[in-house]
Amino acid sequence: MERYDTIVVGAGMSGTTCARILQDAGQRVLVLEARDRIGGRMNTDRTAGFSVDLGASWIHGIDGSPLWDLVQALDVPTVEFTVGSFQAGGRPIEDFDGDGRRMDAAASARWVDDVARADAALLDEIASSSPGDTYLDVTERVLDRSGLEPERIDEIREFFRHRVEEQCGAWIGDLDAHGLDEDAIEGDEVIFPRGYDELPNRIAAGLDVRLSQAVTAVSRGADGVTVTAGAENFTAASVVVTVPLGVLKAGAITFEPPLPEHMAAPLGRLGMGVFNKVFLQFPERFWDEGSYAIRALGEAGELWHSWYDVSAISGRPTLLTFAAGPLGRHLQELSDAAIVTDVLTALRTLYGDAVPEPVAHWITRWGQDPYSNGSYSYQAAGTSHIDHDALAGPADGVLHFAGEATWGDEPATVGGAYASGHRAAERVLGRSVDLAEFATRIVAAENG
The missing domain is CATH 3.50.50.60 (FAD/NAD(P)-binding domain)
Structure with missing residues (x-):
């Protein structure tokens, strides 16, 4: 032997x-x-003539990153895309309120400021949390003390929940209060046009x-x-x-x-979380040129809440959305057609008849993959x-x-x-x- x-x-x-x-x-x-x-x-589908990253997509923060150093040394091309860490602002984002109405610049700025204030209070709450406290426990305590009106609290609550789902693939009540402590982003984020x-x-x-x-x-x-x-x-x-x-x-x-x-x-x-991707390619763009993302806040974004414009990879109008945590586990039991229909219904709540039928789609089911049994770990x-x-x-x-x-x-x-x-x-x-x-x-x- x-x-x-x-x-x-x-x-x-x-x-x-x-x-x-x-x-x-x-x-x-x-x-x-x-x-x-x-x-x-790290799984790239190139069958359509361009790269679709069905698994990992981003480097989350290139400053001081050994991985970024490797990418540069190997001369691998990248495209800047700095909202992949589910940030409230920082790049052009089309925000919609809980009723599905487009928010103006002032309303979006107020929402971003609300999240910033809540996040600042959350740092102190996490620092003083007790062993066994969950991220749900600490966020609810912060929201209870915020003094904001119910609608604004609901928008922040949904944001906190979806942030945990996207970062960890888990329900907010399953994540430890310190589960996002190491989740700092330093510098721009990038994606990979060649896969x-x-x-x-x-x-x-x-x-x-x-x-x-x-x-x-x-x-x-x-x-x-x-x-x-x-x-x-x-x-x-x-x-x-x-x-x-x-x-x-x-x-x-x-x-x-x-x-x-x-x-x-x-x-x-x-824990092992589930984070699945849904790519929809459209015949034409119905969202603003230059927007990094579309985001539905509060009740309008209870299930499908964020869509990312990844058109730069293929050169064709393409949105990427995520189904993570409990939603991700549920939806991977459904057919592609049912999932696409559900996503389109959510988009049409925001944009109406401007949303055409997609010409292509890609959907992942990492929780059903026997060689991963999920997407990535969480605390x-x-x-x-x-x-x-x-x-x-x-x-x-x-x-x-x-x-x-x-x-x-x-x-x-x-x-x-x-x-x-x-x-x-x-x-x-x-x-x-x-x-x-x-x-x-x-x-x-x-x-x-």
């Missing part, structure tokens, strides 16, 4: 990063990937990646690890498991001996960012976890996945690795 230095399970951003660093350091590395493609939750999965695919060039190899068991012993995929066993000195948290929580991989408590406990506590009530980092391990010095769920500073992001893969490789090697040198090696290999 062929023996490796390290086996990496999963060929997403964290897995490819970890494997490439280890191989560049001289290790014999094998990557086992359950899917028939590289990228994991985000270009990054893991370029990183993976030259690696021994075995596709359609779903790992079902990982055993560790005195002589290293044995990894089982299908009818085959692979052995190595160490293993880095980078599968999504949802796969681990489902018990799809058996660990023998069982995971130690310092890894098993956070695995049990952390369930009673957890903290420490749980994310504790999940990384290692166990017995030979079993490591990586992936966005293991990076407490920036969970639920590609940046977190990238950082976790780097950390896992450093732990396997027992030394630090310069990420600038990592990027330089990729470019040098591509240039022969």
Whole structure:
């Protein structure tokens, strides 16, 4: 039986990063990937002749971002799009009130100011919260003390709920009060006209990646690890498991001996959210030129509340909306036709007959994907960012976890996945690795 230095399970951003660093350091590395493609939750559909990112789309804040440094080093083109973090303002947004009426500039400015004031009060409320408090608890206490009229409170309440759904894929009452503490955005946000999965695919060039190899068991012993995929066993000195948290929580991989408590406990506590995308491409634009987003506030936006203009990617009028948390879980049980009809009904409440029938659509169902069982991790009530980092391990010095769920500073992001893969490789090697040198090696290999 062929023996490796390290086996990496999963060929997403964290897995490819970890494997490439280890191989560049001289290790014999094998990557086992359950899917028939590289990228994991970075999944770009190019069948229409342009890129549609069905999974990750954004870098949320490029200032001081190692991921942004990698993108620049690889000369990957990007487009600035700075409302992907569900910000109240900051870019041109078409706001509609709870009755579905277009808000003028003064009304929108008042709404943005209301959110800013509530968010400032929320920081203090979170800081003084008790263990076990949820994000719903702290936001309701802030709203109760706001002194605002009921309609304005409803608009902020819906905003807080939808922000949690988009950032975490979870219901606001399931998120810990500190669940968005690490969610700071520094600098512009960007999206990728050539598709985000270009990054893991370029990183993976030259690696021994075995596709359609779903790992079902990982055993560790005195002589290293044995990894089982299908009818085959692979052995190595160490293993880095980078599968999504949802796969681990489902018990799809058996660990023998069982995971130690310092890894098993956070695995049990952390949550896996559902965040699905609905892209609608139209024959012509019915919203304003230059608008970044359309947003329905209060009652009008109870279900479908935000649409993002991503036309710059395809050059055709295209809106992207999200179904996340409980709505995301419910809607992924419905047909495409039913979902499209529901979204159009919401848009026509705002724009009337100006909304034409779409000419194309793309809809995701990440909660039904057996190789992710959700979209990304979140801090369930009673957890903290420490749980994310504790999940990384290692166990017995030979079993490591990586992936966005293991990076407490920036969970639920590609940046977190990238950082976790780097950390896992450093732990396997027992030394630090310069990420600038990592990027330089990729470019040098591509240039022969």
